[in-house]
Amino acid sequence: MGRRARLRAQTTAEIKAIALKHLSEGGPDAVSLRAIGREMGMSGSAIYSYFDTRDALITTLINDIYTSLLDQVETARDAVARDDIAGRILAWGQALRLWSLANPEGFRLIYGDPVAGYHAPAGGPAPEAAKRACLGLTELAAAAWPYAEATQASTDHQWSDFSPGLADIVRKHFPGLPPAAVALALRMWGRMHGLISLEVYGHLATQTGDPAKLYHAELLDLLRSLELDVEHARHPEMPRTST
């Protein structure tokens, strides 16, 4: 990598750093090419040497942020013993919420309308990160499946219900796992996402003063619906003992 490429990478990084700073400090509207250039001592049009368009910059930001979210969530999950399934699900869910509250603008960028007039590219702005999220949840669902299977048969799912890309990867990573388990993973995702999204966008604050308690109760109810609970988590060698 020559000097030129090094400078280019450095400038690109600086643009992204300032964009992130403006995003967290002034909200999505503060992310403007002109403002970034102003802070860097450059003209706004100069940024077009590094990003084809503003949307390209936003897409890059989404990718970075989504990746950092997954790093954090996966780390939290892996900090819990592999056989403590309920604990791993709890860790994932709590990490997801804490990250979202700590990075509300990032959450909006990933899951909401990123910024004014942004149009995501085909296939989504961060396909790999989304796939990682889906696979991470599928791993949790797969671990819980032996316990939860009996309760999850109300709807029959086929592999054809899912995108070929996802189905293939899941079948490779988790052979023998039925498609209903993938549906369960997506539903677990939705269940966590619902309360977090309401909270980040301020819809819970007007109703309850303790969203954390609400969210924790939801996670416990999720574990119960999976026939997992703290007892099962602590004694994974003897499932279906309590109740």
Next chain:
Amino acid sequence: MGRRARLRAQTTAEIKAIALKHLSEGGPDAVSLRAIGREMGMSGSAIYSYFDTRDALITTLINDIYTSLLDQVETARDAVARDDIAGRILAWGQALRLWSLANPEGFRLIYGDPVAGYHAPAGGPAPEAAKRACLGLTELAAAAWPYAEATQASTDHQWSDFSPGLADIVRKHFPGLPPAAVALALRMWGRMHGLISLEVYGHLATQTGDPAKLYHAELLDLLRSLELDVEHARHPEMPRTST
């Protein structure tokens, strides 16, 4: 109401109608005072006679849309017999999803970032509609409470966990209902909101081709977690019979 006031109301309605049209046709960015004025044969600044600022117009739109959403959801719920609790919850949930998919821009307006640079007023843009939503869900939770109570004791909730305004109204409308039931209502809200939000924002389309099935399975799982199911719904006079 004199002629003047009548004209004023008519112009105000036209502004809102065109704004809604632009919103659904061209997305949030198409809602601009100048564009609205252009279509009405007025200058953009003329609108300031009717709305103090663009955000005020947006707030009004949110109110109208949120109200129409609740009209629809409540109507769907009330089309089901009062003793068919599971059916009423299903109807509410399905109506919520169908409305959201039919009015994605409206959904974004209510639950996401409305438009570029919009800042909601204190107390939220549509406090009454939000309260209606919360009360409607609380009614469902209250009806399901006799069945669900035994399973919902994992976390203890107090009335002080909720905003005084909500707590007072709930205690007036549903005397004897414990605070945990309000928490259940909020969690039901979150559970419906999660998958719908992911779907509206396009995060499910890349994973599954059949979000409707996924959502329906989630609703059934919700009913199961409330110890309600289709049997209970059809024979409300004999609860806890099956399983």
Next chain:
DNA sequence: TTCTAAATCAGAACGGCGTTCAGGCTTAGT
């Protein structure tokens, strides 16, 4: 080493936006 082409930047320009302001015209109420 010299030459050439690419990369990088500034600055003006275009059309869009929300918002403000001065001024003209119309209408309602006294």
Next chain:
DNA sequence: ACTAAGCCTGAACGCCGTTCTGATTTAGAA
């Protein structure tokens, strides 16, 4: 009939993304 309020235009200010021209620098080939 007069006055004050309401309604509207059009220009202006400062913001934005984006494009274009042109100057300067730099990397790689001859």
